[in-house]
Amino acid sequence: MLKDHTDVCTTQEAAEILGLSVTSVQKLVEGGEMPAWKTPGGHRRIPRESVLAFKASGTVPRHDKGAPTRSTLLVVEDEEMQRAVFATQFAKWNLPLDVTFCKNGYEALIEIGLRAPDILFLDISMRGLDGYEVMETVLNRPSLRDVNIAIVSGVLSEELAARGGVPPGVAFFPKPVRYDELRGFATACCMRKQRLYA
The missing domain is CATH 3.40.50.2300 (Response regulator)
Structure with missing residues (x-):
């Protein structure tokens, strides 16, 4: 169980860590590439450990490759x-x-x-x-x-x-x-x- 708020990121914080847009992070979460959950208010929370591991992997999200960016x-x-x-x-x-x-x-x-x-x-x-x-x-x-x-x-x-x-x-x-x-x-x-x- 996560002990405090420093163990988790908002999508905005995850986007800043990864150098991506908030929309790209949301797509990663929705695509199951990054675990997350929603608060009772509907806000996504992502384990910081998962964000850092994803960054260390050097993986460029497929959502940002080649497709027109809106x-x-x-x-x-x-x-x-x-x-x-x-x-x-x-x-x-x-x-x-x-x-x-x-x-x-x-x-x-x-x-x-x-x-x-x-x-x-x-x-x-x-x-x-x-x-x-x-x-x-x-x-x-x-x-x-x-x-x-x-x-x-x-x-x-x-x-x-x-x-x-x-x-x-x-x-x-x-x-x-x-x-x-x-x-x-x-x-x-x-x-x-x-x-x-x-």
């Missing part, structure tokens, strides 16, 4: 109409993207906690926990350092400046959105992930 996109937008427009545009892009929508910052943090996205599109002006706070949370978590963040908002640059501005490495796309520019950003993020897992 990227995950999380869109945080409180306006229903804008979410619908985004969905229509994304469908035209023909990119390897799996898209999830959240209508507020609280939903977004829960989703990010369950599965860190590769790409994050954030509206800033939302009730309650807004996009800027979500962004700061992601930027302050070392385990989320690989998330590509873009602010997609009608907020004025002066308002952003009053809150600290746009952090280095974060893209800013003002509304009304120029979808060709947004598509370019998403394409670059997808290509980056494909190069990493080629």
Whole structure:
């Protein structure tokens, strides 16, 4: 029986140890290549010993070989109409993207906690926990350092400046959105992930 929490890893921790995406670790678990169990809350737990043994084996997961690598996109937008427009545009892009929508910052943090996205599109002006706070949370978590963040908002640059501005490495796309520019950003993020897992 495992004695304490240091004997086990979350999928995020296992991904960091192995240098893989969380999705790849999940596939390893689901494929029976790495033993794991689920907590009552539905979260996977993996014996640390198994993760280290898998890393020492030098085995490259077959899920990362040759197959097209899909990227995950999380869109945080409180306006229903804008979410619908985004969905229509994304469908035209023909990119390897799996898209999830959240209508507020609280939903977004829960989703990010369950599965860190590769790409994050954030509206800033939302009730309650807004996009800027979500962004700061992601930027302050070392385990989320690989998330590509873009602010997609009608907020004025002066308002952003009053809150600290746009952090280095974060893209800013003002509304009304120029979808060709947004598509370019998403394409670059997808290509980056494909190069990493080629």
